[in-house]
Structure formats: structure tokens, C-alpha cells
Amino acid sequence: MKNGAIKKQHLKKTFYANYFCLVLIFFTIGCLNKGKKAPLLFTFSGIDLPRSNLIQAPETGKINLSSASRFFVSANAGAINSKDVTWSSSMDSYYRLRLNATNCQDGTVISEGAVTKSTSVSNRIDANDATNPLTVGANRIILCLDSSESGSNWDKVELDVIRDDTPPTMNTFAPTTGVYGSAIPDISLTCSDLGGSGCNKIAYRVGGSDPGILPDGTPDANSILFSNAFSVPDNAITTVKAIAVDAAGNVGAVSAPSVYTVFTGNPTITITSQSAQYLKSTSSSTIKWKSDITGSFSIRRNSNTCSDGTQLTSGTVTANVVKTSGVSAVSLPSDGSYTIRICVTSSLTSNVGYTTFNLVKDTVIPVMTASPAGNNFNLPVNQRYFTFTFDKDMDTNATVGPSLIIFTSPTLAGSTSKPLKGTTGQWLDARTYRLDLQSKLPELFFVQLSVFGFKDFAGNTPAPISTSLSFATGVESSPQTVADTGQTDCSDSNGDPAACVGSGQDGEIVNVSSGLTLPFALNASYPNDIVSVDTITGKVWKTCVEGFSWNGTTCVQVCPQDSKWDGVTCLATVGYPYMDQFSAIDCNALNSINSGNGYAGKKTWRIPYLSEYYGILNYGGSAGNDTIPEANFPGLPRNDYQRYWTGTHSLSINAATVTGTIDSLSNGPGDPLNPASYYSQGAWAISVFGGVTQPGPNRLSYLSNYAGQRYYYTSLCLAD
Numbered sequence: 001m002k003n004g005a006i007k008k009q010h011l012k013k014t015f016y017a018n019y020f021c022l023v024l025i026f027f028t029i030g031c032l033n034k035g036k037k038a039p040l041l042f043t044f045s046g047i048d049l050p051r052s053n054l055i056q057a058p059e060t061g062k063i064n065l066s067s068a069s070r071f072f073v074s075a076n077a078g079a080i081n082s083k084d085v086t087w088s089s090s091m092d093s094y095y096r097l098r099l100n101a102t103n104c105q106d107g108t109v110i111s112e113g114a115v116t117k118s119t120s121v122s123n124r125i126d127a128n129d130a131t132n133p134l135t136v137g138a139n140r141i142i143l144c145l146d147s148s149e150s151g152s153n154w155d156k157v158e159l160d161v162i163r164d165d166t167p168p169t170m171n172t173f174a175p176t177t178g179v180y181g182s183a184i185p186d187i188s189l190t191c192s193d194l195g196g197s198g199c200n201k202i203a204y205r206v207g208g209s210d211p212g213i214l215p216d217g218t219p220d221a222n223s224i225l226f227s228n229a230f231s232v233p234d235n236a237i238t239t240v241k242a243i244a245v246d247a248a249g250n251v252g253a254v255s256a257p258s259v260y261t262v263f264t265g266n267p268t269i270t271i272t273s274q275s276a277q278y279l280k281s282t283s284s285s286t287i288k289w290k291s292d293i294t295g296s297f298s299i300r301r302n303s304n305t306c307s308d309g310t311q312l313t314s315g316t317v318t319a320n321v322v323k324t325s326g327v328s329a330v331s332l333p334s335d336g337s338y339t340i341r342i343c344v345t346s347s348l349t350s351n352v353g354y355t356t357f358n359l360v361k362d363t364v365i366p367v368m369t370a371s372p373a374g375n376n377f378n379l380p381v382n383q384r385y386f387t388f389t390f391d392k393d394m395d396t397n398a399t400v401g402p403s404l405i406i407f408t409s410p411t412l413a414g415s416t417s418k419p420l421k422g423t424t425g426q427w428l429d430a431r432t433y434r435l436d437l438q439s440k441l442p443e444l445f446f447v448q449l450s451v452f453g454f455k456d457f458a459g460n461t462p463a464p465i466s467t468s469l470s471f472a473t474g475v476e477s478s479p480q481t482v483a484d485t486g487q488t489d490c491s492d493s494n495g496d497p498a499a500c501v502g503s504g505q506d507g508e509i510v511n512v513s514s515g516l517t518l519p520f521a522l523n524a525s526y527p528n529d530i531v532s533v534d535t536i537t538g539k540v541w542k543t544c545v546e547g548f549s550w551n552g553t554t555c556v557q558v559c560p561q562d563s564k565w566d567g568v569t570c571l572a573t574v575g576y577p578y579m580d581q582f583s584a585i586d587c588n589a590l591n592s593i594n595s596g597n598g599y600a601g602k603k604t605w606r607i608p609y610l611s612e613y614y615g616i617l618n619y620g621g622s623a624g625n626d627t628i629p630e631a632n633f634p635g636l637p638r639n640d641y642q643r644y645w646t647g648t649h650s651l652s653i654n655a656a657t658v659t660g661t662i663d664s665l666s667n668g669p670g671d672p673l674n675p676a677s678y679y680s681q682g683a684w685a686i687s688v689f690g691g692v693t694q695p696g697p698n699r700l701s702y703l704s705n706y707a708g709q710r711y712y713y714t715s716l717c718l719a720d
Contacts, residue, residue: 060154061091063145066120070160072197072248073127073134076167079215080249082126085159087143089115094148097123097141099132104144104153108132114148127163134163137196164248166195170202170255173240179261181349186229187260189242197247202226208239208257215249232260235292267293267344267353272322274357278457281363284328291344291353294319298343299327306343306352317344332361360458367391368454368462370469377472381443386435388451393430395457400425402435405448406582417450418582422591422598422605438591439606440720442647442683446472475648480611483514483536486620516616516632519543519550523601531600532632537615540602542717543633546586547577555635577637578702578712581683584645587717602719610648610684610692612718617691628688628716636688637714643685643693643704645715650682685713 067086074080089095094114101107110132111123125141127134141159146152172190191199201217203225212220219225223243232238242255268291275286291297297317303309312331317323325342332338338361343354371387372379386402403419425435435451449469455461490500490507500508515536521527522540530543530550544555547564557577559570564577579586590605591598599605618629628636628644685693704711 074248075128164195164197191244362458421589529600584715607647
């Protein structure tokens with residue numbers, strides 16, 4: 001300190017001496033200017049010099065501050081604990097950083113030293129410096145720049161440093177927790193800071209988990225930095241939490257959750273199924289429906305709003321859970337159309353939504369008429385079509401199926417129902433249905449036709465008219481061409497052998513084919529459907545009987561007796577492949593196979609008439625069991641006096657007896673309701689040994705009831 005003072009005094013004396021000399025020279029030379037006046041200037045004779053100041057102020061250094069002059073720090077761990085003051089000087093100089101100073105002569109010097117011209121200098125200000133800690137609140141720091149030679153002050157910069165150790169507090173969600181049913185809220189966030197630095201940034205998180213934010217205001221990966229008002233999803237309950245940081249890096253506590261229940265729309269009701277639109281007197285409609293919003297519901301009839309009409313039922317519904325409700329016909333006072341309204345009131349917002357569906361109550365029984373009309377006892381066997389007409393629109397999607405009700409005894413005391421599997425039907429319009437049997441009916445056959453499944457839209461079924469749909473058929477009216485039987489003997493009127501020449505009998509005609517072909521596939525599209533064709537009549541015979549299949553050379557039984565192939569395995573079926581005379585009607589089922597194209601592409605399959613068997617029977621040769629020729633029907637069961645049903649029935653004029661009163665080949669008609677007329681009796685059969693046999697009295701047996709010999713019955717099938 002002593003050397004510095006001496007140095008300063010020396011510099012002052014030198015400066016004053018030099019200054020005195022210069023003034024003396026100035027005035028002395030100015031007198032030589034030949035009387036010309038020039039204040040403070042001197043000139044040489046004959047020479048004009050420009051006027052100028054001879055003394056210039058010394059150059060001083062300037063502070064160039066490159067960091068903020070106002071900043072914030074905190075002593076809290078994890079906050080912004082310090083800030084760097086960055087600056088440079090325009091000249092080589094000496095600086096002092098003074099804390100709590102009012103000028104460059106007071107305060108506490110917390111940093112000083114020489115600086116080089118244009119060199120960046122950085123001074124760190126710590127909030128809680130061990131030697132010179134900042135006080136909580138405002139702190140004034142002055143950066144002073146002095147001449148390194150004279151020590152005079154050249155420049156200064158004042159710094160405003162705020163120490164803030166108080167974290168901010170979240171205080172406002174606008175709008176706050178609540179239920180919003182009219183509009184989706186736009187949410188704004190604000191915070192307050194009592195420490196002086198002020199709120200810096202706010203981060204928020206949707207979903208209920210805590211948000212996070214760094215001291216510099218960067219949100220964590222799961223949080224969103226708040227900048228503008230934001231919305232939350234509609235039709236949802238959303239939880240939002242927020243957190244703030246102040247300018248000193250103090251991170252506040254996570255706010256309490258703000259919960260937004262937002263359902264701005266009315267409940268949307270969706271009907272997933274309705275079991276019936278039309279109701280008869282005892283039925284009901286089951287409605288399955290759901291609402292996208294939880295609430296209370298009511299079901300009303302004939303209402304214009306959800307507060308009028310007649311309430312049928314009410315309850316609660318959970319969002320997006322299917323609800324099952326029922327409306328019975330009893331709750332609808334009279335026949336007619338009703339609008340049913342399902343109303344749901346949101347349990348959260350009280351918003352109301354609704355949907356409607358229609359119900360029609362119809363208790364009127366439809367009236368059905370048939371053509372041909374019932375009680376026709378001379379029905380043609382080729383009567384394929386039966387038409388049913390109704391007095392109101394019917395449900396044309398209902399499954400309709402015909403069956404024959406067949407009486408099991410001549411007294412009509414018992415009956416059985418036999419479905420017709422090979423028929424088709426179609427609705428000509430909403431009130432007219434036509435049944436197509438596709439094949440001819442049996443001859444001299446008494447039956448009641450029943451068609452089940454008719455119903456109107458409400459499910460009302462027609463009044464039973466099965467008794468009026470009683471029919472009895474006549475016989476095939478078309479002439480039957482009889483082929484050569486292969487017989488070589490002739491007889492006279494007494495039955496004694498006679499010469500054949502000129503007799504005109506069948507035995508006179510020799511070496512003439514019967515007209516039957518050997519088995520073959522009639523239709524290339526169905527190579528496994530083997531038939532034998534009568535080329536004289538054009539009739540097509542199925543080569544194998546039911547329960548047998550073609551192996552390439554002959555017909556073989558698929559399953560053992562008393563079992564039937566169901567497509568997978570052999571199932572127990574008593575008597576099969578033998579059958580009673582009613583089961584033989586199953587030939588009709590061949591019309592529906594091959595996707596409705598019929599066996600071998602034919603759709604007129606039925607049981608053959610007795611007269612049609614005459615076209616294939618062969619009485620030639622010595623084999624006793626070859627009346628139905630083996631060559632044309634290989635593998636046909638013929639080892640045990642088997643019988644083959646025909647589609648021709650016998651007639652009796654006595655309801656109590658069968659044998660003794662048979663008019664075997666009567667043309668009918670048969671009228672079982674008139675005791676004086678004919679009764680349709682059992683069907684005739686063909687024996688592989690002797691040809692035509694009498695009908696069996698038991699229509700439901702596949703075995704004859706002769707004590708001496710039990711004959712098995714089955715059937716061949718024929719297509720026109």
C-alpha cells in the first residue's frame with residue numbers, strides 16, 4: 001500500500017511540471033504571430049496551420065455483459081443453486097465483484113482480479129456460498145471495472161440476484177373438478193410462487209398418475225408441458241394432476257387430482273336383437289339392447305317423449321352391457337301397431353337418450369283353403385301340386401313341411417304320420433303356397449295330407465283342416481306296355497299245357513329282350529348313382545335297394561341287418577334294410593339328394609306300381625328266385641323269399657275283413673268314410689319266387705305274419 005501511494009504522488013508531480021512548460025511555450029511563441037489574434041493558438045510567420053485541441057481525454061475500459069443482469073437461484077437441493085455471470089472488458093483492466101454494494105467503493109468483494117482485453121470472464125454466484133451466502137430475497141451485486149494503472153474506476157454493471165428457497169404452489173384448475181354434460185371443458189392451469197422468482201413452467205398428466213418436471217422446466221417422459229388450454233375426452237371420466245417449477249428451479253408438490261366427468265352427448269341406445277315384431281295373444285318379444293352410458297331406463301308404449309305414454313317396465317342399465325327386456329302381448333291392449341320407446345337417463349349428467357322399435361299385436365287366426373279340396377276320393381295319381389291359400393299375409397320364411405297321415409287299419413282306428421322328404425314348395429305370393437310332391441301318389445291309396453309350419457307373422461297357425469284334406473287315389477290311367485316275360489310254355493282255358501304256335505300267348509314269342517338294360521350310370525355327373533332302364537316304357541329303376549351300394553359289379557349291403565349307415569357309422573335300426581309298406585314311400589326322398597337334383601339327376605322317384613313290375617318280371621329259366629332278374633338287379637336280396645312292395649293298394653268293401661272280399665284290381669274310387677264303398681287296404685307285393693302276392697294285413701311290419709314262413713319286405717324305387 002505504501003509503495004503504491006508514493007508512486008501516485010510521483011506521477012502527479014511529473015504531470016504538473018509538464019503542463020506548466022507547455023503553457024509557457026504556448027504564450028511565448030504566440031507573441032511572434034505579428035499581431036494576429038488566435039486564441040490558444042500559435043503560428044509561424046507565413047504559415048497557416050489548422051486549429052486543433054492539443055489535449056485528449058484518456059481511453060477507459062468498458063464491461064460487455066453477455067449473461068442476464070437479473071437471475072434467480074435457490075439453496076434447495078435439486079434446484080438452481082448457482083448462476084454464472086459472463087462478461088468481458090474492452091481493455092486490460094482490473095475488476096471487483098461486490099455483494100450488497102451501492103457503488104464501487106462499498107459492499108463485500110466476493111471476487112476480483114486482472115482481466116485481459118476481450119477475454120471472456122465467468123463468475124459463479126452461489127445461493128448458499130460458504131463464505132458469502134446470498135440472503136433470501138433480493139441481492140444487489142455490482143461488477144466494477146478499474147484501470148490497472150491508476151486504479152480509477154472505468155465502468156460498472158449492477159446485477160439483481162434473487163434467492164428463492166420457497167417452491168411454488170398449484171392453486172388453480174380452471175374449470176375445476178366437476179360433471180360436464182353440455183360441453184367439453186377447456187382446462188387452464190396457473191400457479192403461485194411466494195419466494196420471489198415467480199412460476200416458470202407447469203407440467204400435467206392425464207390418467208391419475210403423478211406428473212414430473214425438471215428444475216429447468218422440462219417435463220418428464222409421461223407428462224405434458226402446459227402452454228395453452230387443453231380439453232379432456234368426451235364420454236369419459238378423466239383425472240388430471242399438475243406440478244410447477246419456479247424460476248429458481250424449485251419444484252412444487254403434485255397437485256390434488258382434478259376429476260372431469262364429461263358426457264356431453266345423450267345416451268346412445270343400440271338394439272342388438274328383437275325376437276319378434278309380431279305378437280299373438282300369448283307371446284312376447286325379447287329385446288336385447290345396450291346403452292353407452294350408465295343410467296336408469298324405462299320402456300314405454302305410444303310415447304312421444306320419455307315422460308309420456310304408458311310405462312311398461314323400468315330399471316337400471318350399465319354402460320355397454322347388454323340388457324334383456326321383454327314386452328308381452330298382454331301389455332298391448334288391442335290388436336294393432338305400437339311404437340315402443342326405450343329411454344335412458346344418464347346417472348352422471350341426467351342427459352336423456354332414446355330409441356324406438358315397433359310391435360304389432362295380431363290375435364286373428366288365419367283361414368286356409370286347399371286346392372284340390374279335401375274329401376276327393378278319386379284323386380289322380382299324378383296330382384303333384386297342392387295349393388294352399390290364406391286370408392291374410394303369412395310368414396313366408398317359416399319352414400313348411402308336408403307329411404302323409406296314413407291309417408294303419410281298415411277301420412281307421414289308428415294312424416301314423418310319414419314325412420314326404422322329396423317334395424318342394426314355394427310361396428307364389430304372401431298368401432299362396434304351392435306344394436310339389438314331384439312324384440306320383442300310390443294307386444288306390446287312402447291318405448290325409450298334412451302340411452305343418454304355416455303361420456302368420458305373429459305365429460298364429462291356421463285352424464286344423466286335416467280331416468277335410470282326406471284323399472283316395474284312383475289308378476294310373478296311362479296304358480302300360482308289357483314286355484316279354486321270358487315264359488316259353490302255353491296253356492289252354494283249363495290251364496292245361498297247349499301248343500304255343502298260333503296261340504298269341506307270351507310263350508309263342510321267344511328270344512325277345514325284356515327291354516331292361518344292365519346296370520349303368522345314367523348321369524355322368526353322378527357316376528355312383530347306378531340304374532337299370534326299361535327301354536320299352538322309359539321307366540328308370542334304381543338298381544340297388546335301400547341299404548345297399550354299388551361296388552362296381554354288384555350291390556352290397558352297407559351295414560349288418562338291423563343297423564343303418566348315418567354317414568359316419570352304422571346305427572341300430574330294427575329290421576333295416578327291410579321296411580313296412582309305409583316306409584317304402586321313402587323312395588320319394590331320392591328326389592332331394594344331390595343338392596336337390598335327385599338320384600341320378602331324376603326327381604320323380606317313387607314306389608313302382610304293380611303294373612310297372614309286370615314290365616320287368618321274368619318267368620323264364622329254371623332258377624326259382626329270379627322273377628326279378630339277377631342280371632339287371634345284381635345283389636338284390638333273394639335268398640329268403642323276400643317280397644318287394646308295390647305302390648298299388650287293394651280295396652275291400654268290408655271294413656272288418658281283408659281277405660275274401662278283395663277286389664284286387666278295382667279302379668276305385670275308394671271312400672273309407674262311406675261303409676257301402678271301398679276301403680283302401682294293404683299294398684300288393686312282388687315275390688322274387690312267384691311274382692304277385694296278396695297284401696299283408698299288418699301295414700307297419702317288415703315281416704309277414706304267416707306262421708309257416710316269415711317273409712321280409714323291402715322295396716325297389718322307380719322314376720318316371
